[in-house]
Amino acid sequence: MFYCGGCEDQYEEPHFLEACFLCHKPLRPNTDIFMYRGNTPFCSKECREEQIEMDEAKEKSWKRASKRSVRQSDQTNTNSSSSSSSSSPNKTVRTGTLVVA
Numbered sequence: 001m002f003y004c005g006g007c008e009d010q011y012e013e014p015h016f017l018e019a020c021f022l023c024h025k026p027l028r029p030n031t032d033i034f035m036y037r038g039n040t041p042f043c044s045k046e047c048r049e050e051q052i053e054m055d056e057a058k059e060k061s062w063k064r065a066s067k068r069s070v071r072q073s074d075q076t077n078t079n080s081s082s083s084s085s086s087s088s089p090n091k092t093v094r095t096g097t098l099v100v101a
Ligand SMILES: [Zn+2]
Pocket: 020, 021, 022, 023, 024, 025, 042, 043, 044, 047
């Protein structure tokens, strides 16, 4: 077994312009390639737009998630007396610190 780092790099190098990122159709040199975010190739506008939509959906879900966490913290602050004990028992982290005998 011969293992040289240089050869390995050549094999692992992604040929990112060879196929459409979405449908994996081979991209030929003389056809239009639709780039997205610098290094992501697509065979058609449709494929690229689909990827853009997926990315936007991801970003939206990320934003929703962060908003949710903010709301949760607000809720625990406003009605802490009623809900904290039942919904989030982890909030009362007294065990470690208080059991200092
Ligand atoms: Zn495609």
